[in-house]
Amino acid sequence: MEPFTKLTAVAVPIDMSNVDTDQIIPARFLALPREQAKLGLFHDIRRDAAKQLKPDFPPNRPEYAGAAILVAARNFGCGSSREHAVSVLKDNGFRAFVAPSFGDIFHNNCYQNGVLPIVVGEERAATLRALLAAQPGATMTVDLAAQTLAGPDGIVDKFPIDSFRKDCLLRGQDDISFTLGHAAEIAAFEAAHGRELSWL
Amino acid sequence: MAEALSLFEKIWRRHVVIARPDGYTLLHVDRQLLHDGSWQAFEKLAARGIKMRRPDRHFATPDHFTSTAAESIDAIDDPIRRRVVDAIVANTAREGVQLFGLGDPRRGIVHVVGPEQGITQPGLLMVCGDSHTATHGALGALAFGIGASEVAHVMATQAIWQKKPKTMRITVDGRLGPGIVAKDVILAIIARIGAGGGVGHVLEYAGAAIRGLSIEGRLTLCNMSIEAGARAGMVAPDEKTFAYLEGRPFAPKGDEWRKAMDFWRGLPSDPGAMFDAEVTLDGDAIAPMVTWGTSPEDAAPVTATVPDPSSYSDAVKQEGVRRALDYMGLKAGQKLTDIAVDRVFIGSCTNARIEDLRAAAAVAKGRRAVVRAWAVPGSGLVKRQAEAEGLDRIFRDAGFEWREPGCSMCVGMNGDTVDAGQRCASTSNRNFVGRQGPGARTHLMSPAMAAAAAVTGRFTDVRKLGAA
Ligand code: SF4
Numbered sequence: 001m002e003p004f005t006k007l008t009a010v011a012v013p014i015d016m017s018n019v020d021t022d023q024i025i026p027a028r029f030l031a032l033p034r035e036q037a038k039l040g041l042f043h044d045i046r047r048d049a050a051k052q053l054k055p056d057f058p059p060n061r062p063e064y065a066g067a068a069i070l071v072a073a074r075n076f077g078c079g080s081s082r083e084h085a086v087s088v089l090k091d092n093g094f095r096a097f098v099a100p101s102f103g104d105i106f107h108n109n110c111y112q113n114g115v116l117p118i119v120v121g122e123e124r125a126a127t128l129r130a131l132l133a134a135q136p137g138a139t140m141t142v143d144l145a146a147q148t149l150a151g152p153d154g155i156v157d158k159f160p161i162d163s164f165r166k167d168c169l170l171r172g173q174d175d176i177s178f179t180l181g182h183a184a185e186i187a188a189f190e191a192a193h194g195r196e197l198s199w200l
Numbered sequence: 201m202a203e204a205l206s207l208f209e210k211i212w213r214r215h216v217v218i219a220r221p222d223g224y225t226l227l228h229v230d231r232q233l234l235h236d237g238s239w240q241a242f243e244k245l246a247a248r249g250i251k252m253r254r255p256d257r258h259f260a261t262p263d264h265f266t267s268t269a270a271e272s273i274d275a276i277d278d279p280i281r282r283r284v285v286d287a288i289v290a291n292t293a294r295e296g297v298q299l300f301g302l303g304d305p306r307r308g309i310v311h312v313v314g315p316e317q318g319i320t321q322p323g324l325l326m327v328c329g330d331s332h333t334a335t336h337g338a339l340g341a342l343a344f345g346i347g348a349s350e351v352a353h354v355m356a357t358q359a360i361w362q363k364k365p366k367t368m369r370i371t372v373d374g375r376l377g378p379g380i381v382a383k384d385v386i387l388a389i390i391a392r393i394g395a396g397g398g399v400g401h402v403l404e405y406a407g408a409a410i411r412g413l414s415i416e417g418r419l420t421l422c423n424m425s426i427e428a429g430a431r432a433g434m435v436a437p438d439e440k441t442f443a444y445l446e447g448r449p450f451a452p453k454g455d456e457w458r459k460a461m462d463f464w465r466g467l468p469s470d471p472g473a474m475f476d477a478e479v480t481l482d483g484d485a486i487a488p489m490v491t492w493g494t495s496p497e498d499a500a501p502v503t504a505t506v507p508d509p510s511s512y513s514d515a516v517k518q519e520g521v522r523r524a525l526d527y528m529g530l531k532a533g534q535k536l537t538d539i540a541v542d543r544v545f546i547g548s549c550t551n552a553r554i555e556d557l558r559a560a561a562a563v564a565k566g567r568r569a570v571v572r573a574w575a576v577p578g579s580g581l582v583k584r585q586a587e588a589e590g591l592d593r594i595f596r597d598a599g600f601e602w603r604e605p606g607c608s609m610c611v612g613m614n615g616d617t618v619d620a621g622q623r624c625a626s627t628s629n630r631n632f633v634g635r636q637g638p639g640a641r642t643h644l645m646s647p648a649m650a651a652a653a654a655v656t657g658r659f660t661d662v663r664k665l666g667a668a
Contacts, residue, residue, distance in 0.1 A: 016523070017516050018395050018495045022632040027613045030237070031265065031280045044634040049620075073516050075396035078429060079632060080611075081331040083240070083347040101399050104431050105331055105345055112349035126516075162363060164224040174349070176248070179226065179357045182218060186253075186359055189217040189228055196214075197323075199452030199460050200230060200257075 001114040003172035004144055007095055009068035011140040011152070012058045013129035019045075019072060020079035021106065025088045037084060038091040063136030071128045071140075072099040077106025086113045096142050098149065100125045111165050114172060116142065118149055118159045127151070144170060204472035207436050208367050208402045211342040211467070215325045223363050231319060232354050233328035234260035234297065235310045239287040241329060241351035242295075252295045254358045259319050260292045261300040263309045264613045268576055268603035273302055278615060295355075308579020308605040311335040311549035315419060316579055318448025322437035322464040327354055332549050332629065333432075334425040338418035339445070340437035340467055342402070345426065365431045366400055366476035369469075371407035374483035379663045381559065382417035383551060383627070383646035385409065385481075386424040387489035387499040393479060395497040398430030401477065404469065405435050409483030415444040416555040423550045424629050427496035436468035490536055490659050491631045491644040493524035498631070500536065502649065502661045508532035527633055528641050529621070536659050539643075543624040544573035544654040545636070546600075546647050548610035551627035552578030554585050556647040560627075561591040563651035564598040566668030573600045573654035574616075576608045600654065612637050625653035 029040030046057045053060045059067070070089070076099040077085055086109040089097075095115050100122040102110075110117040120128070131152045132138055138152035144166065150156045168178070179186075194200070205213075218226040234241075238260070245252070252258065262285045267275035276282045285302070292299040300306040300313060307313070311332050314320040322340030327333060329351040336343035346360065354360055370389055390397070403425050405418070413421065418435045425433025442461060445451045452460040487501035498521070500507070509521040509532065525532065530539070546552070546560045557577060575595045577583035583605055586592055592602045609616040610628035612635070618624045620639025627650050628635075631642040643659070652660040 015516070015519070017520055018497075020495075020630075020632045022630070022635050026634050026638070027611045030613065031284050044638050049639070075399065075429060078395060079331065079426075079630065081329055081345040081347050082237075083349060086347075101396055103429065104399060105347055108350065109347035112347060162224060163222040164220060164361070175353050175361055176250070176356050179353065179359060179361070180250075182226065183357075185217055186226075186228075186357060190254075190358070193214075193228055197230070197460075197463070199456035200324075 001172045001174050004095065004114055004116055004169040006143050007068060008139055008141040010064055010066050010137055011069035011071055011132050012064040012067040013071045013132040014058065015073060015129050017073040018075045018078055021077060021082050021085040021103070022079055024077065024085040025082065030082060030084055034091065038088055041088050041092050058133065061136060066093065068093050069096045069098065069140050069142065070094055071125060071132060072097060073125065074100045074122065076102050078103035081105045083109045083112070086110055086115060090115055098125065098128065111168065112174065114169060116144060116169060118142065120149065120157055120159060124157060204470040204474070206367055206469040206473040206475065207340065207404055207434055207467055208342060209473070211323055211325060212364065217359055224361050225364060226359050227325055227362055228359050229327055229354050230257065230324040231326045232258050232351070233310045233314055233326065234258055234288070235330060236262035236265045236284050236288050238329055238351060239284055239291065240348040241355060242287070242291040244349065244352040245355050250356045252355045255296040257358060258297045259314070260288055260297050261307050261310055261313050262288050262302065264607045264611065266302065266606040266614055268606045268608045268614065268616055271303060271604045281614060305580035305584060308582065309549045309552065309607055311423065312553060312578030312582065315339060316448070316581055318445055318451030321445065321451065321460070322441060323467050327360060331426045332423050334430065335419050335423040335549060337422040337425070337432050337434035338415060339441050340434060340464065342432055342434065344432040365402045367404065368398060368401040368477040368479065369404045369406055369475040370479045370481070372405065372409040372481045372483045373407045374409055375412065376409050376483050376486060379488065379648065380486050381646045381648070382413050382420040384486050384489045386421045387491065387496070387644065388481060388486045390424065390428045390496045391499040392481065393428055395427060395495045396429040398425065398428035401430050403428070403430045403433040404475070405433060407483070410435060411438065414555060415440055416553045419553065420550055424496065427629055437464050488649050488662055489645065490649065492528065492530060492536065493521060494527055494631055494633050495524070496629070496631060496644065498524060499644070502536050502659055504536055506530045506532055506534045506536065537661065538658065540623070540658045541625045541653050542571055542622040543618050544569065544571060544650050545576070545609040545624055545626040545628065546574065546650050547576030547578070547608050548628035549578065550629045551647050552576060552582065554582050556627065557582065557586045557591050560647040560651040561594040563648050563662060563665065564600060564655060565594045567598055567655040569599040569654040570657040571654060574603055574609065575600050576603045577605045579605050598655065609636055611635065625650045625659065
């Protein structure tokens with residue numbers, strides 16, 4: 001996994017709450033190879049009934065080309081556990097998501113893929129979306145070490161992140177190698193637990 | 201006096217392998233369930249040359265991509281889907297994992313199979329690469345869905361890193377009225393707390409109305425915890441739980457059964473246990489529920505009308521409702537019972553167990569479906585049981601299609617989809633945009649309500665349907 005340190009990039013707003021994982025990547029793309037699955041990002045919500053790209057859906061607009069930051073509304077990524085929701089966003093260039101809240105599993109899946117979910121207040125998220133809509137193509141800056149997020153208005157917010165997740169992202173380390181380093185503790189736990197729950 | 205602990209807290213503490221000072225905890229996983237979507241995790245593991253640590257703690261069954269037309273690999277006409285179902289056979293054989301494969305009557309939707317086989321038990325920590333893993337909490341397990349990388353992590357380490365969630369107790373007092381079932385209760389709960397209301401929490405369902413639910417009802421209830429944004433949902437084990445488990449293939453036997461029972465009896469939340477949040481609902485006031493929008497929180501009693509977007513105070517929600525009504529082809533103020541349906545789907549891990557099929561068949565009996573209606577059992581064993589009881593005949597005589605088990609039209613990954621613009625009365629758990637196919641309009645409800653929609657062609661208050 002490549003480390004996540006600092007990122008300055010175009011940010012795109014999505015002004016809808018409860019954007020679920022079926023909207024991010026519809027089920028019919030899930031069995032496809034990664035390069036094809038990538039084309040399924042927002043497939044159904046970015047089109048109208050006549051299958052034309054909606055001009056008022058910001059990710060469709062050329063001004064936001066190359067966006068690597070997405071600013072959403074509450075409960076972004078709710079719904080299924082499909083990790084494609086994160087990997088397809090990542091394969092389309094996104095490295096950081098900003099929202100007042102995230103679907104739990106989506107949130108965890110972000111860390112597994114080296115992308116950063118940032119929780120900001122409801123009002124700040126709304127302000128950021130409005131600013132980005134008013135100045136399409138504006139950039140934002142994320143500094144993970146400092147835990148700061150700078151908006152297009154120059155206002156810098158601190159954001160919280162667990163030190164475990166922060167370290168893993170900064171180093172680009174994934175959980176499996178880290179946990180395998182604890183094999184002795186796992187084995188000791190299993191021996192004792194196995195005696196207690198002997199029927200398993 | 202000992203500290204008063206919740207059910208969740210007791211299970212959590214027993215599974216801690218490593219607790220870091222920053223709150224991240226490595227938890228031991230007792231059992232992981234796998235399905236045909238788990239090929240990604242197997243690939244991730246294989247790419248790193250790692251073997252599974254405890255294949256004996258894993259159970260697998262294909263469900264998402266299987267055909268419901270016939271119980272065979274050849275019935276899967278799409279080569280990509282076929283490859284996915286083939287992969288689970290090869291992967292489980294290579295690693296030595298118990299598979300309930302195509303043709304095995306024990307096969308079915310992973311969340312139906314776990315409890316049915318007695319794999320799911322009180323006090324266990326269980327995971328699965330599927331968000332509806334919370335289903336298993338109905339038996340008093342701590343069970344939650346994880347992503348593919350985490351599935352691979354559990355395969356490699358039999359453990360998972362978690363930050364401790366908060367707890368929320370949802371108490372449903374009183375008695376459910378006639379015809380009111382677990383599906384109505386959970387939709388009423390989600391309508392109350394919202395699709396994000398449970399984010400960061402594990403829910404414990406309590407109260408007289410919950411205790412009164414059968415185990416199958418509790419499975420329906422816990423299944424949709426994720427639709428409230430929650431990590432997991434649980435019900436404390438009781439005599440009903442033990443009676444349900446006794447004699448199931450993977451449940452303990454003999455002395456081990458007695459030892460397990462001692463452990464299980466100590467699990468329910470202690471009197472005075474603290475929860476981070478408390479919600480209370482009046483069970484007597486719950487009516488048959490139907491969703492009208494594109495989020496499970498958009499649920500209302502069938503006696504209500506489609507809401508007016510401007511009746512919401514929150515601007516984002518107003519816009520969301522406007523968009524939802526547009527997608528659903530509905531107008532504010534329309535009576536829900538005036539809405540006509542094109543399709544009916546009775547199935548999914550929410551409502552495809554035997555009691556669900558009995559409830560739907562009771563409504564279908566002696567009537568005729570006026571729209572295309574499907575009944576898809578949750579497992580091969582549910583299908584057999586239903587056939588032994590003659591439910592398949594009732595459905596067929598009423599013009600329903602009786603199909604092979606699988607996820608089917610819940611998610612449409614196997615090709616069972618609802619056409620664009622069609623309206624489907626569905627017993628599944630998600631009414632998301634495009635969930636049942638591009639442009640499909642999904643309305644969630646109980647099995648009896650879905651059957652009532654099939655025979656009347658519109659949403660119908662099942663309490664008013666009368667005798668056939
Ligand atoms: S029935 Fe639906 S919700 Fe349940 S596991 Fe299958 S796809 Fe997921």
